[in-house]
Structure formats: C-alpha cells, structure tokens
Amino acid sequence: MTAMLLRERSTPEGLLLSVCDADVLGDTFEDGELSLTVDPDFYDGDEATEAEVASRLAEASVANLVGTETVETAIEAGFIDEANVLELDGTLHAQYLRM
DSSP states (O other), X not given: OOOEEEEEEEETTEEEEEXXXXXXXXXXXXXXXXXXXXXXXXXXXXXXXXXXXXXXXXXXXXXXXXXXHHHHHHHHTTXXXXXXXXXXXXXXXXXXXXX
C-alpha cells in the first residue's frame, strides 16, 4: 500500500483538494500530447489514510487525483467513475468536480 499525500485549499468556489500517491510526487507522466507533472508545490501535503481521503472528498468542490492508490480510493468511495479515469504512462489521473 502506497502512502497518499493530501493538500487542502479554501477557494471562493469551495474546498480544493490535491491528492497523490507519495511515490509519484515530482514525476511527469506522458501519453502522446498529454503531459501531467505531479508538482510538489501543488500536490505535496500531509499523509492521509483511505478513510481520510474519502472523508475530505465528501467535503470538496474540486479535487485533482494522481496515482493508482489515490484514484482507486476515490473510485471505491463512489466519487469517481472508473470510465472517467485517464492512464498516463501507467499512472492513473482523475479530476472531481461537484456542481
């Protein structure tokens, strides 16, 4: 099991979460023209359990999720539909928006 890093920001639109698997922090993933850098300035945060990530997603307006453990946690908790997940260089990425 990989550790997950959770960072929260309050915005005028609500709570913004960035969550990633700790082992992808700082990495760049590409697939054709798509590129995703797991920038520590955006994603680095506190270690969080699956339960903590799910709890915070329930409060979030927007979330950016990177890494197999992180995205699978969001899928299992019912926040992300597996059909909407991108795979870049073998790493999963999803975005969540509550409207």
